[in-house]
Amino acid sequence: MSEKKKLLVTGISGLLGWNLFHAAQxxxxxxxxxxxxxxxxxxxxxxxxxxxxxxxxxxxxxxIAPDVVIHTAAMTRPDTCEREKELAYQVNTEATKRLATVCHRQGARFIHISTDLVFDGQKGEPYEPDDCMNPLGHYADTKRMAEEAIPEAISNYAIVRVALMYGRSMTGDRGSTERVVNTVRDKNSVTLFTDEWRTPILVDDACAIALGLTDVDATGTFHAGGTERITRYAFGLRLATSAGFDPQTIVPGSIHDFQGSPPRIPDVSLDSSKTTTLLGLHLNDIDAGLARLYPGP
Ligand SMILES: NC(=O)c1ccc[n+]([C@@H]2O[C@H](COP(=O)([O-])OP(=O)(O)OC[C@H]3O[C@@H](n4cnc5c(N)ncnc54)[C@H](OP(=O)(O)O)[C@@H]3O)[C@@H](O)[C@H]2O)c1
Incomplete structure (x- = not known):
């Protein structure tokens, strides 16, 4: 019997890392x-x-001397990254560079998780992996800088830009969808935007993509978005309904009324066909993904 390869997943207390850690066992x-x-x-x-x-x-x-590293760990809250700029740069950019460099030295394949937010959202149609990055907030900028540093540090790498992820985390409060569900469970309303477009992806599918990229020696940048382009508001309505909450707890708003920082990005939908074709994957649509999370009675 052949020995299993060694995989190191960073950030296993987080949404993606926790699911990956279990999916890879x-x-x-x-x-x-x-x-x-x-x-x-x-x-x-x-x-x-x-x-x-x-x-x-x-x-x-x-x-550990891993054969593959999947790097999910990051400071992921855009508002915190705006407040803690240097810390976010050290964690998201400098530490990623260092990890890529040590992977190269050790001969490990490096799979780095990035974000759809490296784009400015102005294209008006789904972004492809070769489109120009133009991040509008510091979180996304630290991820852009990491993306740019990786090819200089290691040749055996894949960068996976993940879209808005939905799924269950170890702590029950990670990712925007768990936060929405937790808020409406407490009978509070949530404002979501009718002009903020995403291609949400079930965390299981993001895991399948990251793990699929451990099997191929393809280098470069890959998109990991779901099969449907939808507004955060419309997605919130479907999420609330599937989770058994009153959809009226989801209140429509516009990104133009948003006062916080960084600004909301209108449309970072991802075209992930290059990834799914390479890996031969069929991803869940939103109904199928939500049904896996909330199977009903
Ligand atoms: N969630 C999304 O919708 C989404 C969308 C696009 C891209 N992404 C990207 O996907 C990746 C995973 O996101 P996620 O939502 O799963 O993240 P998450 O739930 O916020 O978890 C982040 C993980 O990073 C770890 N971490 C943070 N700072 C660290 C530090 N200084 N040293 C070591 N570990 C540290 C955390 O550890 P502790 O909790 O133990 O402190 C945690 O395990 C990230 O790279 C993110 O940029 C996420």
Whole structure:
């Protein structure tokens, strides 16, 4: 029997990392890192690591000697990144560069998770992987800088730009969809925008794409968006209905009325056909994805 390859997933206390860590167990000898949130029933394959500690990061990768690293860990809240600019740069850009460099030195394949928000949302049709990045907020800018640094650090890499993700996390409060459901569960309303377009993807499908990219030696940038382009408002209505809440808790608004920072991006829909064709994947549409999360009575 052949030995399983070693996979290191960073950020396993987060939405994507947690799902990836579990989805990969059958195929890989899987290791995972977390930072501030403890992992229940952790064994010696679960490691606590702050990406700000560059030396510890390098030692950890050298000790595990993974064949593949999937890097999901990041500061992911755009508002926090605006407030903590240098910290966000260190975690999202500098630590990613360092991880890519140590992967190159160790001969590991590096799969980096990026975001649809590297685009400015003005194209008016779904973005393809070669379209120009023009991020409008600091979070997205730190992800852009990481994307640009990776090809200089390592040749065996894939960058996966993920769209708005929906699914269940370990902590139950990660990602915008869990936050919407938690708010309406508390009988509060949520304003979502009728002019903010996305291609939401079920977290299981994002995992299938990231894991699929471990099997091929394709290099470059890949999109991971769902099959439907929809507004955040329309998606929120379907989410609330599937989760068994009154759709009237979802209130329509416009990005033009949004006062916060960074600005809301109108349309970062992704064309993911290059990815699904390469990997031979059929992704869930929104009804199928929501039915998996909320199977009903
Ligand atoms: N969620 C989405 O809709 C979405 C959309 C597009 C792209 N993405 C990208 O997908 C990736 C995963 O997103 P997610 O929503 O799953 O993230 P998440 O739930 O916010 O989790 C982030 C993870 O990063 C870890 N982390 C944060 N700062 C760290 C540090 N200084 N050192 C070590 N680990 C640190 C967190 O650890 P602790 O919690 O233990 O502190 C956590 O495990 C990210 O790269 C994000 O940019 C997400």
């Amino acid at each position: 059958d195929r890989f000898d899987t290791y995972g890192t977390h930072n501030t949130i403890p992992i229940p029933d952790a064994d010696d394959h679960v490691l606590c690591l702050d990406f700000l500690d560059g030396m510890e990061l390098e030692l950890l990768v050298e000790r």
